[in-house]
Amino acid sequence: MKSLPSLKNLYYLVNLHQEQHFNRAAKVCFVSQSTLSSGIQNLEEQLGYQLIERDHKSFLFTAIGEEVVERARAILTDVDDLVELVKNQGEPMTGEVRLGCIPTIAPFLLSPVVKGCQSLYPKLTLLLKEDTTERLLDALAKGELDLLILALPADVSGFHSMKVGVDPFKMVAHESLSSVIPLPVDYKTLPDESIFLLQNEHCITGHAISACQLADTAKINPFAATSLHTLVQMVNSKLGTTFLPQMAIDAGILKDTELTVMTPPGEAPYRDIGLVWRQTSSRLTTFRTLGLLLEKLLTRP
Structure with missing residues (x-):
């Protein structure tokens, strides 16, 4: 040999x-x-x-x-x-799972995921990393991560994926502005550069523009925020409007603000939430079980 x-x-x-x-x-x-x-x-x-x-x-x-x-x-x-x-033969919910998550999901979902795992699967340890979609997919391909929580659609060709829930988008504005916006909302009535979004590397920007059918780029402010919390502060300063995922609103991101939640134009804009893993991974049972946990968390009233 x-x-x-x-x-x-x-x-x-x-x-x-x-x-x-x-x-x-x-x-x-x-x-x-x-x-x-x-x-x-x-x-x-x-x-x-x-x-x-x-x-x-x-x-x-x-x-x-x-x-x-x-x-x-x-x-x-x-x-x-x-x-x-x-190692996990016959006992899939054990060991470590290196879990990556994007910044527009991680602050609002990871805590209940970890608590759920600690309660239901005490022998399973989640090692967490937050990063952009592109970097997480690269780390997954290199074997540096085992599983990702992403907003879909995204280019996950070459990987397995599992949809675990739907996260609607809501439009948010200061109450002084929302009170003068005609309902139902029409983007044409908004001032130019009045809509604030995240930097382009955050996939929620593309999702919001697509899902909310925001075609008039003149309405978008050139300022690009690095986080949803920054967007909230900008809008709370009466500078305009933005879009937030429902999970962030449910987690209390609008607490202590004077912001009003409105339904954007279009047919119920949303993003899908999904799990992504390598096709060669042998931990299918583990990942699908975690997916079922996420489904329950995302459908909980």
Whole structure:
């Protein structure tokens, strides 16, 4: 049988590529810098190709080195899934789940999810990360996360997904402005630049524009907020209006404000909430069980 590269050396290579620094990569791997460097040299000798070009001050991954990193990352992810399959055989709601969630959902849903898991599945630990959709999907593909809670639609091609609920959009304005807006709301009656939205990397902006059929960009203020809480403060300062998901309103984001909730134009605008995981993951039962928990939380009155 031919000699195969060790998983340990592949792990060293992937982390060096991630950190782009030998000392930092060694710390991530909990080994000395010389051990990590020797492991990668071993890997090069075994494969018979140079993966990294080095000099005394810097290094550069070769073209074949870049490809080996990508394949090594996939191999390590598959090995992790294999270990989880065996570990959780017959007892799926145990161990750790590295769960990613977007910022327009995390503050309003993660707390009840964690409390529900602690109550129903005490042997299951959720490790949480909040980030944008794009970055979370990248981390999922690299095996850095196991499961995501996202707002759909999103480009989740290559992954499995499960819809767990619907989150309606509401229009929010200061009571002094809402009192003079004719009902039902017509965007044409709003002043130009009076609608505030999040920065483009937050998917709720695209969802709101699409779901609320907001075609006239002249109505959108060039100011872009970084969070829903910032949007609330801007609108509470009588500067205009915005759109908020129902889950944020239910969680009390409008507490101590003078804001009024209105129904936007269109046919009940909303976003879908879904779970996303890798197709190669062996924890289907775990993820679907968590999905059922989320469904209950999202339909609770």
